[in-house]
Amino acid sequence: MNPILLSAEALSVQRGDRLLIEGLGFTLSAGEGMHLTGTNGAGKTSLLRVLAGLGHALEGLVNVRAGARLIYLGHALGLKPELTVTENLRFLLQVTDLKEKTTVDEALSEVGLARYFDIPVANLSAGQKKRVGLARLLLEPADLWLLDEPFSALDARSCQWLCDRIDLFLAEGGAVLLTSHQQVPVRHPLRRLELGAR
Ligand SMILES: Nc1ncnc2c1ncn2[C@@H]1O[C@H](COP(=O)(O)OP(=O)(O)OP(=O)(O)O)[C@@H](O)[C@H]1O
Numbered sequence: 001m002n003p004i005l006l007s008a009e010a011l012s013v014q015r016g017d018r019l020l021i022e023g024l025g026f027t028l029s030a031g032e033g034m035h036l037t038g039t040n041g042a043g044k045t046s047l048l049r050v051l052a053g054l055g056h057a058l059e060g061l062v063n064v065r066a067g068a069r070l071i072y073l074g075h076a077l078g079l080k081p082e083l084t085v086t087e088n089l090r091f092l093l094q095v096t097d098l099k100e101k102t103t104v105d106e107a108l109s110e111v112g113l114a115r116y117f118d119i120p121v122a123n124l125s126a127g128q129k130k131r132v133g134l135a136r137l138l139l140e141p142a143d144l145w146l147l148d149e150p151f152s153a154l155d156a157r158s159c160q161w162l163c164d165r166i167d168l169f170l171a172e173g174g175a176v177l178l179t180s181h182q183q184v185p186v187r188h189p190l191r192r193l194e195l196g197a198r
Contacts, residue, residue: 002030005068005144005175006051011060013046019058020046026193030143033166033176033188038195044179047195048072048146051177069098070144077133081122085113085132088121092136100139107138112158126153137165145169147178163187 006028013021020043028034036044049055051062052072064070079088089104108114111131121129130153137145145166151159163186166176170188177193184190 002032002173003065004029004063005065006070006177007061007063008051009061009063011047011050011062012058013043013050013055014058015043015046021195024060028144028175028177030173030175031170033170033178033186033190034193035184035190036177036179036193036195037181042195044195045075045148048074048148048177048179052146064144068143069141070146071136071140071142072146072148073133073136073150074148077129079121079129079132082120084118084120085124086117088132089135089139093139096140098140101141102138104135104139107135110138111135111161127155127158130154131158134162134165137169143174145174145176145178147176149179149181151180151182151184159185 004027007026009025011021011024012019036047038044046055050057052070054072078092080091083091085108086104089107093100108117111134113128113131116124116128121132134150150162154162166186167188170176178184
């Protein structure tokens with residue numbers, strides 16, 4: 001049986017005075033993908049942030065397997081607009097202090113941004129910014145990807161590229177939890193976790 005990389009037990013999440021999630025439990029094992037769905041405001045981003053350790057749960061537990069490394073890719077992407085594309089990725093690698101899986105140049109080439117390496121991120125289109133964020137998936141070693149709307153702003157070719165990357169990551173034993181308001185056409189079957197409107 002594949003090891004469980006992430007689990008939630010009796011998790012409740014509140015934002016402001018709204019209780020968004022109550023008593024949620026699930027596990028995510030190596031090689032598993034999960035599609036988190038729910039209407040606007042249901043709490044998907046809030047949940048991902050709690051799972052990534054960036055937000056607090058009202059009650060309950062989040063367990064990440066000891067030693068498992070996760071990448072959280074949120075709406076904000078964690079990019080600094082005044083830095084160039086290359087500077088942003090080098091900065092992120094410094095912060096995480098991990099040995100990169102590939103070079104920044106190769107990652108940028110794969111996400112179709114080779115020609116933009118010295119452009120400030122502020123001067124990129126929304127889809128190009130998204131691709132800079134996604135380049136982290138190529139650079140940083142990880143066991144678990146938490147991806148908040150990773151397909152938003154991407155063109156069709158980039159969406160297909162990301163699906164292929166997710167399939168490869170799952171085949172290699174990674175685990176993925178992602179949100180998307182659209183169908184996610186990966187080959188690997190995805191479990192579905194639906195947050196109800198409250
Ligand atoms: N900083 C905040 N302070 C208070 N409430 C917040 C804050 N951020 C979000 N919320 C509220 O939390 C609720 C859930 O927001 P969240 O972003 O988690 O939803 P979501 O399911 O990801 O929505 P969407 O599909 O629109 O991205 C919303 O009602 C929102 O108004």
